[in-house]
């Protein structure tokens with residue numbers, strides 16, 4: 121049996137990393153545990169902590185049967201530490217150490233860089249739970265309520281996973297970082313979460329679905345890049361986290377799809393053909409297509425900022441050190457060192473958007489972002505099929521990558537979603553055409569009334585095609601207490 125196949129499920133912390141024999145790390149984690157539970161109760165989902173939620177819990181690392189479903193009270197969820205099984209003889213796949221045996225201990229020369237990568241990834245996990253904590257009160261169904269909580273508990277588990285790496289491999293400063301991960305707060309002026317998009321509000325369920333579609337998918341890309349790491353415990357950690365991440369993106373993709381479905385059928389039934397007749401559509405109590413486009417513009421642009429600067433020496437350093445690779449590095453067929461390669465990057469040069477060839481090593485963030493954009497484009501195309509089937513003349517579209525950016529090449533200019541440069545006055549005058557206005561927010565907020573009856577759905581969203589774990593339509597996904 122390869123190392124890491126056996127899962128110890130009996131102790132306080134289910135794990136396949138041999139905690140029972142590793143007294144030091146087990147103690148460190150058991151010491152951290154109460155603070156985590158306090159954080160969950162203070163900053164996790166508001167309400168529902170006593171309710172029984174039909175949740176998936178990871179109990180193994182065998183791809184064919186790694187999870188069980190059962191009713192659980194969230195604070196009693198088994199947040200475990202599960203690494204993908206060890207690949208014997210694994211080599212560092214890229215960078216200046218390419219071909220050397222993968223590191224099982226922290227390489228001293230890269231300690232600070234590695235710790236930073238783990239902390240930044242770890243910080244996003246509790247941040248998203250904090251951002252989503254108020255949504256339970258307005259869930260459009262028990263099915264959606266359960267999906268929200270599933271995402272939340274798994275993001276909590278991802279935090280555990282990163283904290284394990286800090287506790288196990290980084291000694292005293294790892295412990296300090298593990299504490300700090302429980303101390304920062306999304307949106308807090310004094311001690312915010314590390315990355316900008318994780319300090320934004322998630323005010324309503326359309327935002328939640330957009331977030332899980334766009335921002336969880338950035339998480340996926342980052343995990344994929346870290347899964348290539350020459351530091352084997354990080355690689356194994358991220359590989360297992362990716363199995364859970366798929367469901368988060370499913371929640372987002374199908375959530376928006378169901379909203380579109382409901383809007384389109386309501387328009388069809390009422391005989392409304394013009395998608396821009398927002399007033400008429402809103403009278404039906406559904407979400408108009410133009411505001412869905414605006415939310416898409418917002419969440420796409422916020423998420424692009426998470427990829428960092430297009431031209432980045434940090435990214436180059438992490439690659440050369442063998443710590444963070446490219447998307448599916450192991451499937452790429454170049455030399456995995458990139459010393460002579462170039463990559464095309466859109467840049468802002470004297471106020472204009474131009475494409476330039478730059479050294480590929482410095483363009484790794486850009487490359488990951490391009491891989492990301494290709495994936496979200498495919499998802500948006502699937503959304504558009506729903507609109508087309510309803511014969512409505514409207515197409516959702518990703519905005520230009522320079523639109524509404526706070527980080528990188530385009531943070532100093534304004535462009536419209538088509539990429540046309542706007543001066544400050546034009547941007548201010550037209551911003552509410554591109555991004556949700558306060559009126560849009562108020563309209564959506566008004567729709568957000570909970571629907572907690574079994575098998576029923578709020579009027580602005582269609583039911584899902586199939587239930588979770590193949591449960592029937594009226595299944596009680598949450599027993600609310």
Ligand SMILES: [Fe+2]
Nearest residue numbers: 245275278339
């Ligand atoms: Fe996560």
Ligand SMILES: [Fe+2]
Nearest residue numbers: 336339365368
């Ligand atoms: Fe996620």
